[in-house]
Amino acid sequence: MSQERVSLSKARQQWIGWQRILRVQRPGDLFFRGITLLFVLIVLGLVAGTAWILISNSLPTIRRFGFSFLTNKAFDPVHDVYGVLPAIFGTLMTSAFALIFAVPLGLGAAIFLVDFCPRSLRLVLAFLIDLLAAIPSVIYGLWGFLVLAPWLHNAGEPWLQQHLGFLPLFAGQPEGVGYLGAGIVLTMMILPLIISVSREVMLVTPIAQREALLALGATRWEVIRHAVLPFARVGILGGVILALGRALGETMAVTMIIGNQANEPSLSLFTPGYTLASVIANQFGEATPGLFLSAIIEAGLILFIITLITNILARWLIASLQRQAQGSRGGRP
Amino acid sequence: MTPFTPSLRHRGRPRLRYLGALLLLGLLALLAACGNSSSGGTTTGSGSTCPSTKQLTGAGSTFDNPLFSKMFQEYPKVQCGINVNYQAVGSGAGINNLLQHIVDFGATDAPMTNDQLNKSTSGPILHIPITIGAVAISYNLSGVSQLKLTGPILAAIYEGKITTWDDPQIKAINGGLNLPHKNITVVHRSDGSGTTSIFTHYLSAVSPDWQSKVGAGTTVNWPTGVGAKGSSGVAGQVKNTDGAIGYVELSYVLANNIPYALLQNAAGKFVAPSLDSAKADAESFSNIPADLRFYIVNGSGDNAYPITGFSWVVVYQNQSNSDKGQALARLLWWMVHDGQQYAQPLNYVPLPDTIVSKDEAQIKAMRCGSSACYSGS
Numbered sequence: 001m002s003q004e005r006v007s008l009s010k011a012r013q014q015w016i017g018w019q020r021i022l023r024v025q026r027p028g029d030l031f032f033r034g035i036t037l038l039f040v041l042i043v044l045g046l047v048a049g050t051a052w053i054l055i056s057n058s059l060p061t062i063r064r065f066g067f068s069f070l071t072n073k074a075f076d077p078v079h080d081v082y083g084v085l086p087a088i089f090g091t092l093m094t095s096a097f098a099l100i101f102a103v104p105l106g107l108g109a110a111i112f113l114v115d116f117c118p119r120s121l122r123l124v125l126a127f128l129i130d131l132l133a134a135i136p137s138v139i140y141g142l143w144g145f146l147v148l149a150p151w152l153h154n155a156g157e158p159w160l161q162q163h164l165g166f167l168p169l170f171a172g173q174p175e176g177v178g179y180l181g182a183g184i185v186l187t188m189m190i191l192p193l194i195i196s197v198s199r200e201v202m203l204v205t206p207i208a209q210r211e212a213l214l215a216l217g218a219t220r221w222e223v224i225r226h227a228v229l230p231f232a233r234v235g236i237l238g239g240v241i242l243a244l245g246r247a248l249g250e251t252m253a254v255t256m257i258i259g260n261q262a263n264e265p266s267l268s269l270f271t272p273g274y275t276l277a278s279v280i281a282n283q284f285g286e287a288t289p290g291l292f293l294s295a296i297i298e299a300g301l302i303l304f305i306i307t308l309i310t311n312i313l314a315r316w317l318i319a320s321l322q323r324q325a326q327g328s329r330g331g332r333p
Numbered sequence: 334m335t336p337f338t339p340s341l342r343h344r345g346r347p348r349l350r351y352l353g354a355l356l357l358l359g360l361l362a363l364l365a366a367c368g369n370s371s372s373g374g375t376t377t378g379s380g381s382t383c384p385s386t387k388q389l390t391g392a393g394s395t396f397d398n399p400l401f402s403k404m405f406q407e408y409p410k411v412q413c414g415i416n417v418n419y420q421a422v423g424s425g426a427g428i429n430n431l432l433q434h435i436v437d438f439g440a441t442d443a444p445m446t447n448d449q450l451n452k453s454t455s456g457p458i459l460h461i462p463i464t465i466g467a468v469a470i471s472y473n474l475s476g477v478s479q480l481k482l483t484g485p486i487l488a489a490i491y492e493g494k495i496t497t498w499d500d501p502q503i504k505a506i507n508g509g510l511n512l513p514h515k516n517i518t519v520v521h522r523s524d525g526s527g528t529t530s531i532f533t534h535y536l537s538a539v540s541p542d543w544q545s546k547v548g549a550g551t552t553v554n555w556p557t558g559v560g561a562k563g564s565s566g567v568a569g570q571v572k573n574t575d576g577a578i579g580y581v582e583l584s585y586v587l588a589n590n591i592p593y594a595l596l597q598n599a600a601g602k603f604v605a606p607s608l609d610s611a612k613a614d615a616e617s618f619s620n621i622p623a624d625l626r627f628y629i630v631n632g633s634g635d636n637a638y639p640i641t642g643f644s645w646v647v648v649y650q651n652q653s654n655s656d657k658g659q660a661l662a663r664l665l666w667w668m669v670h671d672g673q674q675y676a677q678p679l680n681y682v683p684l685p686d687t688i689v690s691k692d693e694a695q696i697k698a699m700r701c702g703s704s705a706c707y708s709g710s
Contacts, residue, residue: 076554078547150573173516176574177559260523260560272559278523282562285423286525286551288449289432
């Protein structure tokens with residue numbers, strides 16, 4: 001019943017939309033529409049152009065190595081053999097690490113800011129967190145290189161190994177730089193993003209819903225669990241996707257602390273590794289035309305595809321969440 | 334009636350303002366155009382006849398950048414006011430820019446390969462050694478100074494075959510030192526660089542195993558270790574990590590007082606890296622190929638520091654624009670002669686006389702149409 005109503009109203013909306021487009025309009029409106037359409041087309045053109053340049057310039061390595069480019073460990077300009085398996089693994093590994101830590105931390109912080117924080121403190125904290133998001137990534141990289149890595153090498157990693165060394169995550173020689181350091185820096189970089197977005201969407205939870213739950217005798221946690229989070233989850237997910245995008249593509253900070261060594265993919269967080277973005281940042285300056293340059297551009301293409309896939313998955317997830325939300329509420333007026 | 338008048342006025346004003354802005358822009362463009370054309374005439378300078386070219390562009394090696402900055406700051410003062418715009422984009426990018434005719438000259442720490450030379454669409458490319466760089470082995474080992482190393486040991490460390498500081502091979506040549514049982518953290522450059530090229534050519538020269546497994550180039554597939562970006566990155570990583578070893582270009586080491594190891598040269602002597610020992614290495618080569626594309630690692634001579642290499646300027650032999658070609662030849666001539674005075678204060682090794690005379694021949698070989706680009710003697 002409710003599903004039908006939703007689809008009916010959708011069809012009606014579409015019809016109205018078409019009517020609007022087809023209706024004869026004043027020249028000013030038409031002109032404005034044309035201009036804005038042009039802007040959209042320019043953006044689309046840029047994306048298509050980027051994809052085209054990446055594909056056409058990486059053809060030499062695609063033809064030469066084919067699928068083995070994705071599975072080969074060595075990136076070896078001396079012998080003209082290229083593969084980016086360690087970089088793909090490192091990109092996914094560090095981004096996943098950052099999300100695993102940043103999402104709960106960020107959500108918790110946002111909940112505190114929205115529901116528990118004294119009003120006087122809230123503005124200051126929110127401002128400081130937004131400020132964190134504005135720090136250039138190279139500063140995080142410097143901090144990672146000069147402060148975090150030495151500390152990890154001398155104290156952090158040996159401690160982890162001593163107490164949790166039975167886990168494969170903490171095996172191997174502590175080097176200071178590696179997946180662990182890169183993951184921590186990335187976590188710090190995407191945390192403010194997640195906090196800011198989550199806070200904004202939680203703030204707009206209808207007050208009536210909160211009050212309704214409170215009136216039923218719900219605790220604060222239950223209000224958050226049943227009113228705020230369901231309302232905000234689409235927005236929060238959007239923030240997480242933004243953060244993931246930043247983590248996948250982050251170049252400067254990661255390059256400074258990941259160790260830049262094409263090691264075999266390994267579960268150990270102590271391993272120095274590589275990411276796609278840092279391969280490009282490191283090698284582009286000295287790359288010579290031919291297979292070398294093509295390999296770097298193909299690394300860019302793979303990063304482009306990974307970002308595309310995660311974005312499509314995210315859209316799909318958001319859409320299904322929205323459908324679910326509408327379904328459970330019987331369609332919002 | 335009254336509510337309409339202000340809105341009309343509001344409409345009029347911004348338009349006028351835009352018009353004004355447009356006019357101003359047009360005027361500025363006109364002025365800029367005039368300025369350009371008026372500065373195109375001849376200005377006076379020392380020397381016989383000045384070429385009308387007032388601007389040369391180059392791109393490439395970051396290693397050369399401090400020296401080139403100084404040289405190109407001084408050059409317009411002594412020579413016809415010719416400005417040189419140099420972009421330190423990296424040796425590889427400099428070669429690419431030259432091949433794409435974006436710049437008048439490239440600068441590189443590794444000579445162009447035959448493959449790269451074949452990509453030229455404007456005929457042969459000349460290599461002109463412009464300065465000499467050396468690579469120091471930096472280490473961080475608390476309580477240990479004056480560490481001695483040999484080439485084969487260094488290669489074994491970078492291959493991951495020697496993993497601790499108290500390895501018998503290291504102990505054998507460091508009699509008096511108390512070497513700790515500590516893991517060696519191998520640090521290398523993560524970005525492609527001429528320093529890496531010189532270093533790996535040295536390792537290839539002293540270790541057949543390295544040559545067959547890893548080889549030499551601006552970027553290699555490192556068997557072990559961690560990569561750090563730039564000289565400062567490697568030096569910082571070594572400084573931060575107890576038990577680390579890394580290779581850093583000499584000028585950076587000298588400027589920042591970084592501890593370095595003594596290295597055994599081909600004559601069996603342990604030598605510290607310095608401007609003198611690097612020059613001694615360069616001077617020890619007598620059998621110089623005509624195209625000047627050669628490595629000077631592991632030179633003979635008691636005082637020669639073995640990890641040493643040239644940095645080259647690369648130019649087209651046949652200059653399509655003869656006026657520009659003359660200006661370029663004049664610049665290069667100055668760089669290998671008077672310009673060398675700026676090398677030593679900036680911790681670069683000045684060119685030995687044997688190389689300067691070879692450079693002169695290269696510059697004289699540059700052709701501008703039917704005649705030579707360089708007109709002096």
